[in-house]
Every structure is written in structure tokens, then in C-alpha cells.
Amino acid sequence: MTITNIHVINQDSAYDFYVNKLGFNLVDDIPMGPDTRWLTVSPPGQPELQLVLFPVKVSKMFPKETAETLISLIKQGIFGCGVLTCNDIFATYEELVAKGVEFIKPPTKEFYGTEALFKDDSGNYFSLQPQNNFGNENNL
């Protein structure tokens, strides 16, 4: 897979979240009209994977009712966008909290490993897990 979507409500605040808070790398930011742009980011260390920060707005693709429904579902936190793995879940948690990221669940031992959940600026959520999930996830 080389390109996938994250549906966002506002591209400006999504840029701030993914680039400035999560530390994703900006790949393309190309104006494509007065109020939209081709905006893609990639996770650190994975330049081959582009995430399109895909705006949900009334357009050819999203008729008015569809756009409103989708925006409502995103804000309700219905959509999980995947799992992000990190070297140290406690350090990553502390850094993201310091940067203002909202966590739904702090790092918690579950039967499937240690996991935290956080939301992006639109309401999409991600699972955060350590790379070595069944080892000792506390590196200090």
C-alpha cells in the first residue's frame, strides 16, 4: 500500500495535528483551488506510505447529506484509523500529552498487550502500541 486516506474536517488544523504534534513528515501540500489542497503526510521512517488528509466537504464526492453525516460520525469518534507503534509507549504518551494531544485511554495493559488510544483534531482515533508489546515496555 502506498496511499491511504484519513477523512478530516479541516485541513489546516489537521496539518497542525499530524505534522506539528504527531511529528509526521509533510509529503505534498499543493493548492488545488480556493479552498482545498492535496495534502499528504507520512509517518516518520515510512516515506513510502502517504496518508491523504482528505477533507470532508460538500463536493462532487460528498453530496450535502453525505458530508453532514460523515462529519457527524467523525466527530463522534466512530472511525479508528489504525495502529501506530512506537519505541516506548510511556515516553510517546508523555510527549503527545505535553503537545496537547487528547487521549481517550492512557497506556493500559490489556490481554492483547499495552495500548493507549488518542484522537486527532477531527475526532478520528488511533491505537498507540509499543513495538515490543509482550516484552517489558518500560525502558527505564
Next chain:
Amino acid sequence: MSSKQEFTYPKIYLYRRIVQSKIFIDNNYARNIDLDNISDEAFFSKFHFIRLFKNVYGKTPHQYLKTIRIENAKKLLKDGQSVSEVCFLVGFDSLSSFSGLFKRIVGQPASVYAAMHKQNKAMMIKMPLAFVPGCYAYQHGWLENSNFEETDH
């Protein structure tokens, strides 16, 4: 929800100090900082600090500082700044040190990297659809916009 106040885990205070030192490097990479500054910020002895930092981030603080300087250099070069400007903007005091490290980490000279991105930027302005998969362009209605030059793909 105040998860930071309610939630705790083993060695939470050590973690917070290490993370704060990493954030300190992130925010001050362009300054003439050294390990003594950084370990002082974290209230550790220098050697204890290096060990803990490496356990968490896989790099010593010095290695991490070099990485962050080069990452920021890449962004500035993409924005069109010259190699010599960028060298000093990210905290190097020698163009040869910067150039050597950049090539070692990025795999190409800074001047080549800058030239490549300058060319890319010009293409993005002239032919933005060249950078967008056709399916996305179609879904957004961008193919109908006569302001965009179409590509052959």
C-alpha cells in the same frame, strides 16, 4: 478528561524528565547547546542521562541532536533556503561539517537535495495534477478544472 493527573505508571517522574529533555532539544536545536545544558534541564548526571535517553530513544542525546538538525535542514532546503543559510540556521558553525553530516545521513549532498526540491516545487506550480493520483483528482473534480495542465499519465 485529565488523564495526565489521574494516570501513573512505574518511573513516571524519570520518564517526564527524559521527555522534557527531548522536547528541549526539539525546541533549541539551532542554539549552541551541549550535553551539560540538556542534562541540567533534566536534573541528571551526564552519564546517567545519556544512558536513560538512549534506552528510550535508541540514540544518545548528541546523536539525536544531529538528527534533528539535519531533519530541520531538509525542511528549510525544501522551502528554498540556500545551503549556507541553512547550515547556520540549524545550529552548525561550519559549512563543511554540515555538508559532510548531511550527505552521510541523507545520502546525497545538500546542494543536490535542494536543487531536486526546487525543481519539484516548480513542477507542482506548473502541473499540480502530476502529483495527484488520477482517481483522487477525479473524485475531487479537479480534472474538470481547466486551470490545471493535464499530464500524460
